[in-house]
Amino acid sequence: MSVEFVNPEFEVIRNDNRCIACRVCERQCANEVHLFDPDRGIILSDESKCVNCQRCVSLCPTRALKIVKNECRLRENANWSDSTIKEIYKQANSGGVLLSSMGNPNPLPVYWDKILINASQVTNPSIDPLREPMETKVFLGKKPDKITRNEDGSLNCELLTQLELSMPVMFSAMSYGSISYNAHASLARASKELGIFYNTGEGGLHEDFYCYGENTIVQVASGRFGVYEDYLEAGAAVEIKMGQGAKPGIGGHLPGAKIVGDVSRTRMIPEGSDAISPAPHHDIYSIEDLRQLVFSLKEATEYKKPIIVKVAAVHNIAAIASGIARSGADIIAIDGFRGGTGAAPTRIRDNVGIPIELALASVDQRLRDEGIRNNVSLVVGGSIRSASDVVKAIALGADACYIATAAVLALGCHLCRTCQTGKCNWGIATQRPELVKRLNPDMGAERLVNLMTAWQHEIKELMGGMGINSIESLRGNRLMLRGIGLTEKELEILGISHAGE
Amino acid sequence: MKRVYVNEEWCLGCHLCEYNCAFANSGEIDMSKALKGKPVFPRVKIDGDEHINFAVSCRHCDDPICVKSCISGALSVNNGVIQIDHNKCVKCLTCILVCPYGAVSEGEHGIVQKCELCVENSCGEPACVKGCPNRAIVYEER
Ligand code: SF4
Ligand code: SF4
Ligand code: SF4
Numbered sequence: 001m002s003v004e005f006v007n008p009e010f011e012v013i014r015n016d017n018r019c020i021a022c023r024v025c026e027r028q029c030a031n032e033v034h035l036f037d038p039d040r041g042i043i044l045s046d047e048s049k050c051v052n053c054q055r056c057v058s059l060c061p062t063r064a065l066k067i068v069k070n071e072c073r074l075r076e077n078a079n080w081s082d083s084t085i086k087e088i089y090k091q092a093n094s095g096g097v098l099l100s101s102m103g104n105p106n107p108l109p110v111y112w113d114k115i116l117i118n119a120s121q122v123t124n125p126s127i128d129p130l131r132e133p134m135e136t137k138v139f140l141g142k143k144p145d146k147i148t149r150n151e152d153g154s155l156n157c158e159l160l161t162q163l164e165l166s167m168p169v170m171f172s173a174m175s176y177g178s179i180s181y182n183a184h185a186s187l188a189r190a191s192k193e194l195g196i197f198y199n200t201g202e203g204g205l206h207e208d209f210y211c212y213g214e215n216t217i218v219q220v221a222s223g224r225f226g227v228y229e230d231y232l233e234a235g236a237a238v239e240i241k242m243g244q245g246a247k248p249g250i251g252g253h254l255p256g257a258k259i260v261g262d263v264s265r266t267r268m269i270p271e272g273s274d275a276i277s278p279a280p281h282h283d284i285y286s287i288e289d290l291r292q293l294v295f296s297l298k299e300a301t302e303y304k305k306p307i308i309v310k311v312a313a314v315h316n317i318a319a320i321a322s323g324i325a326r327s328g329a330d331i332i333a334i335d336g337f338r339g340g341t342g343a344a345p346t347r348i349r350d351n352v353g354i355p356i357e358l359a360l361a362s363v364d365q366r367l368r369d370e371g372i373r374n375n376v377s378l379v380v381g382g383s384i385r386s387a388s389d390v391v392k393a394i395a396l397g398a399d400a401c402y403i404a405t406a407a408v409l410a411l412g413c414h415l416c417r418t419c420q421t422g423k424c425n426w427g428i429a430t431q432r433p434e435l436v437k438r439l440n441p442d443m444g445a446e447r448l449v450n451l452m453t454a455w456q457h458e459i460k461e462l463m464g465g466m467g468i469n470s471i472e473s474l475r476g477n478r479l480m481l482r483g484i485g486l487t488e489k490e491l492e493i494l495g496i497s498h499a500g501e
Numbered sequence: 502m503k504r505v506y507v508n509e510e511w512c513l514g515c516h517l518c519e520y521n522c523a524f525a526n527s528g529e530i531d532m533s534k535a536l537k538g539k540p541v542f543p544r545v546k547i548d549g550d551e552h553i554n555f556a557v558s559c560r561h562c563d564d565p566i567c568v569k570s571c572i573s574g575a576l577s578v579n580n581g582v583i584q585i586d587h588n589k590c591v592k593c594l595t596c597i598l599v600c601p602y603g604a605v606s607e608g609e610h611g612i613v614q615k616c617e618l619c620v621e622n623s624c625g626e627p628a629c630v631k632g633c634p635n636r637a638i639v640y641e642e643r
Pocket of ligand 1: 014018019020021022023024025026043059060061062063064065
C-alpha cells in the first residue's frame with residue numbers, strides 16, 4: 001500500500017562504464033540488494049534493502065559502486081526531521097518498538113573533543129619515547145591503604161589480586177551470540193598477544209576459548225547464562241553486569257532463532273528458546289545485595305580473582321559508585337551513553353544515560369572526597385575512540401578504558417548500525433555460517449594487535465610530551481587538561497580549568 | 502618453493518580471484534577495459550557448493566604428469582614453475598585430460614592456459630592471492 005512506503009535511506013550508484021558484471025556485489029550482500037540480470041548481462045539493485053555497510057563497495061574490483069544518501073527527502077523542517085517522520089511511518093506500519101544497534105549517533109556533546117592536553121615547554125623537559133623508557137603497564141584492583149611490614153621488618157610486597165595490563169585498554173563485553181565465533185576468536189587471540197583482556201559478555205564462554213582464560217574477563221549478568229564453576233574458574237576476573245551504557249535500565253533479549261548449536265550450548269539454554277536477560281538482577285535490590293553477590297563470587301573463586309561491577313553512567317552515578325566501592329568489588333566499570341550494543345530500543349539508546357566524561361570526573365572526585373578511591377580501580381567505556389581519548393580519560397581519573405566499537409571497527413565493522421538484523425556482512429554481528437566465515441581470525445587478531453600497538457605508541461608520545469614517563473603518574477592528573485568552549489558548570493564537574501587559565 | 506595454497510575454511514566463493522587472474526593476464530592496465538562485456542578465462546577457478554568453496558589452480562607438482570604427457574614439448578618446468586609455450590602447443594588437449602586437479606583449461610580462442618604463478622605477467626606475485634579478501638589462498642613456502 002502506498003501509504004506504507006518509506007523512501008529508502010540510501011541510493012546504490014553503479015558506474016556502468018566500470019562494472020564488469022562479476023557478481024561479487026551480488027554474492028557478498030546478505031541483504032540481497034544486487035541482482036544479476038542474465039538477459040541483459042547487467043546488475044540491478046534494490047536500494048530499499050541497503051543498510052550502507054559498504055561490503056560491496058569494499059569488494060568491487062573495479063570500484064564501480066558508491067552508496068549515497070538518498071537525495072529524495074521530505075520537505076525540510078527543523079522540528080520534524082526526515083528521520084523523525086520516517087520513524088513515525090515505520091511505527092505506524094509495524095506497531096512495534098524501534099530497534100537499533102551500535103552507539104547513539106545523535107549530535108550530543110562529545111566532551112573528549114572539548115578537552116585539550118598539555119605539553120612541556122622550557123620549564124620542564126618533555127621525554128622522547130623512542131629514546132627513553134615509558135611505562136604503560138597498569139594494575140587493576142584494590143590497592144593497599146598503607147605500607148605494612150613482615151615480621152622480620154621487611155616490606156610486605158604482596159598485592160591483593162590484581163589484573164595486570166600491558167596498556168590501559170581492554171576489549172569490553174560482547175557476548176558470543178551477539179557477535180560471532182570468529183570475532184571472539186580474534187579478540188581472545190589479540191588479548192593474549194597484547195597482554196590485555198577481553199570480556200565474554202553475558203553469553204558464556206565457548207569451550208574452544210577456555211585456553212585464553214588468563215586474558216578473559218567472564219561476565220555474570222542478570223540472565224546468568226553459561227555461568228558455572230568452570231566458567232568462573234576459567235576467567236582472570238569476574239564482571240557483574242548491572243547495566244550497559246547503550247541501554248541503561250533494561251535487560252536484553254536474544255531471539256530463539258539465534259540460540260542454535262554452539263550458542264545454545266555455551267549459554268546453557270535449550271535451542272530455540274529466547275535468551276531473556278531481566279532488567280534488574282532479581283537478587284540485587286540494594287548495595288547490600290550486591291555485596292552478597294560480590295562475595296559469593298569471591299568465595300566461589302577462592303578470593304583469587306578481582307570482581308568487577310559494571311554499571312551504566314546514569315544521573316546518580318557518583319553515589320552509586322560510592323556504594324559499589326564499599327561493596328567489596330575490586331573494579332568499577334562505567335559505561336557511558338554513547339556505548340554500543342548489538343540491539344537496543346532506539347528511544348533508550350538515544351535518550352537514556354549521561355556522557356562518560358562527566359560520569360568519570362564526578363565518580364573519581366566523589367571517591368577521592370570519601371577517601372575510598374584506592375578501594376577500587378575505575379574502568380571507563382562508552383565510545384573511547386582513540387589514544388587521545390584514552391589519555392584524557394586517564395587524566396580525568398580512570399585506571400583503564402574499555403573499547404568495543406573501536407575493536408569491531410578494526411575487525412571490519414562499517415558502523416551501518418543494523419547488527420540487530422543478524423545479517424552483518426562483515427561476519428561480526430551474525431551467526432550465519434556463510435557470513436561468520438568472512439571474518440578470518442588470523443586477520444582479525446592481527447588488525448586488533450595493530451590497532452592497540454598504534455595506540456600504545458600514541459599514548460607514549462602524548463605522555464612524553466607532557467614530561468610524564470609512566471601512566472600511573474598521569475592518572476587523575478587533571479592539571480594536564482584544559483576545557484575549550486565549556487560552561488563554568490561543565491568545567492566544575494570535569495574538575496578542569498578553561499584553556500588559557 | 503613458494504606455491505599457492507588454499508585455506509578452504511576461509512573461502513567465501515566471491516570469485517574475485519578469477520577476475521583478478523583474468524585481469525593480470527590481460528596485459529591491460531584497467532580492469533574494466535580488460536574484462537567488460539567479454540567472457541573471462543581465469544586460470545584459477547572456484548569450485549564447491551553452498552557450504553564450502555575453494556580455489557583450484559595448478560599445484561606445480563614436483564613430478565608433473567602434464568609435462569610428461571605433452572606431445573609437443575610445450576609444457577616445461579622452469580625453477581619449479583610449470584610453464585606453457587604457446588608457440589609449441591598443438592591444442593591436442595592431452596594435458597587437460599591428464600591433470601588430476603583440472604587445473605589446465607582452454608583459454609580464449611581455444612589456446613591452452615594454466616597458472617604460471619604470475620611470472621609471465623607484470624603482477625610480480627600471484628594476482629589471485631594478492632586480491633583475496635580473506636586469505637583463503639596464500640602464496641607461501643610449506
Ligand atoms: S562487484 Fe562491481 S564490477 Fe562486480 S558486478 Fe558488482 S558493481 Fe559490477
Ligand atoms: S547492504 Fe551493504 S553490501 Fe548490500 S548493497 Fe548496501 S552497502 Fe552494499
Ligand atoms: S557489526 Fe556488522 S551489522 Fe553491526 S554495525 Fe558493524 S557492520 Fe553493521
